[in-house]
Amino acid sequence: MAELAALEDPKARAVNERHGDDHGVNLGRLRALAKRLKTQQELARRLWDTSDTAARLLALLICRPKAFERDELDAMVREARAPKVLDWLVNHVVKKSPHAEELRLAWSADPDPVVASAGWALTADRVVKRPEGLDLGGLLDVIEAEMKDAPERLQWAMNTCLARIGIEHAGLRARAVGIGERLEVLKDYPTSPGCTSPFAPVWIAEMVRRAAAAG
Template sequence: MAETTRTGPTVAEVTAELDGLADPKTREVNARHGDDHAVNLGKLRALAKRLKTRPDLARELWETDDSAAKLLAILICRPKAFGRDELDAMLRQARTPKVHDWLVSNVVKKSPHAEELRVAWTADPDPVVASAGWTLTAERVAKKPAGLDLTGLLDTIEARMKDAPDRLQWAMNHCLAQIGIAHAGHRARAIDIGERLEVLKDYPTSPGCTSPFAPTWITEMVRRRDDGTKA
């Protein structure tokens, strides 16, 4: 039997390289946001660019307990190669904010299973899982709203967002803002809900950035869009 020649780096070689890129100061900064990886994201993206798409290596990296390895796995995987149940399991394993956000944005949104998972996750009792469902819903509100019950979404947001855990609250607020920005017929109600619930009203915002407080966010994005149209 002919000997099989291995091509490309092994998971051990890649994780060793990640360990070499780890920086205690980066870990300290990330810890303030609930993350635990110690590799600068620019260096992580550079490594991913060098590795290119490697689905098998990505799966192996994902199975490690290291967040940097999981982030790298997301960057070098083939999103459409994952099954529905596989993505569901991966989301439940993605317990740090950055891994969770990158998985949803870079993998799940590109998957043919995105809509099925959106529906299932939005109704999930785990608020972290549910937040992924609301993130996908906000995406649909903005890009593919046909078939969505926007009034029903606003009803749910009005009833649940105020007391929702932080990550779920953030995702629901994003959805609220997208409804107000993208759908003029629901804009007044979206702004009214935001004003009454006052979610993220006092969130610290850097100069030049738009506040995540939904009434401010909606008003500013609509203004920019209208100014661009008139220009």
């Protein structure tokens, strides 16, 4: 904790706080510290229990993802209010867990929109990697009905799922683009030069274009 405190950078905190993350540690330095510590599951649990955002991010880098029980991961996602902590928890830990599919199904229908966003993030990942058995048309039905009025984090996760369906599944591409055009979610999202807009029709078109160019 003393080492993390020594890495505190006011400029990094200002940038992070604009994204809802209450820590001031440069992520490159955090990763360097994690690389030095290597995998330490018990230390990871102790760091998580501090409730400190930087400590939790470090915990997620040095933990052993498959060592967490289902209920432990469920409790962690409900405690992970900082966006970066939730993002790393889902991507670095839950996706590698044997409980990922069970949690995806449970979380996607959770009344807490932050928990539901974690479920939709797992669904978007499965759309790309293991779409067999998913009702993609049914997912589009839910997105069409609920994404427009969903809270921000849940809306973002649903939009990612919409784009992934359109990018990966040519037979549903026109419908995915049509839903994006009608709902206009993230249409005006500020996008840096050289970056792809998260607005689903633009995102889908660009990724399909890149795939075609790559051969």
